[in-house]
Amino acid sequence: MGGAVNRPDLAAELRRRTRSDQQARDHLTRTGEPGGLLRIDADNTAWLKAVVAEHGWPGRELVGDQGADDAWLLVQHADRDPGFQHEALELLTGAVEAADAPPRHLAYLTDRVLIARGRPQLYGTQYTGDDTSSLRPQPVHEPERLDERRAAMGLEPAAAYDERIRRAYGPATDKETTA
Template sequence: MNHDLAADLHRRAEQDQAARRLMLETGDGRGLVRVDADNTAWLRQAIATHGWLGISLVGEQGADEAWLLAQHADRDLDLQRQVLGLLQDAVADGEAQPRHLAYLTDRVLVAAGEPQVYGTQYTRAPDGKLQSYAVADPEQLDARRAAVGLESAAEYDRRMRGRDPEAV
């Protein structure tokens, strides 16, 4: 395991989450944009050097944090698409969690204006409430979610809305 790389991932993930909390508290997203840009550039370089930052390289927590940085690299859809391919292989090799692949799959599809597969991505409706982006084949949604270790869509929706002070 590469402990230095894992420590760097941990520090970056903490900065990611702190910037998101600050934006929610203050409405000021400038720090978030800066942190995301820095993390995205760093992740691109780390992948070029090491390949996907999987479990055997950076541990379970590090792999979670690598996925988090990729998930939040929204200003670099090419990187997210690259990571999506790397994650497919990593999941098959036991180097990444299937749920990471599900979340990033949905993120990339939504960015492309396509219906999501796993129902993980939400947006704010005109009335200010959270709503899921469109989902392909909604009748099979819970089966797809279960196959990658996610809770039911109804439970996820309750959890998402429970986190959102404006959802009620």
């Protein structure tokens, strides 16, 4: 999977933008200050929208495994453009069906879109902080079948994910948290 990268220029720009995204989020976690996060998210969203309009979903064939991961992360953080996230979800669904993107990307973005619409998530990937700043998963549809759905998407069991999220993020410093 992810052999030859057809657009190394796009892959490199995705990598650069993802590093910037992660630095801004690390800054927020360390300081509680958003810094330029909103501007970075808006710029990344506008750029990714243009890429998608020209090339379709930037999957493995176009940008390699790392580039596909980077594109997914940027769309996860495009929360201020839910219409684009929904469009990307449709394109990502096709990419996963064509083995051009990993199913885990689809699970995370599905949950992100559902939560934005006020609906329960399917895969338990989205967390929030409550009034006491402790992390908790957003509501889940049919929680008794959660691990079954997670396994079908190549995700670890919910309990293991929960432990990893709590170790990584500790008390919530932001309203929305995803790995």
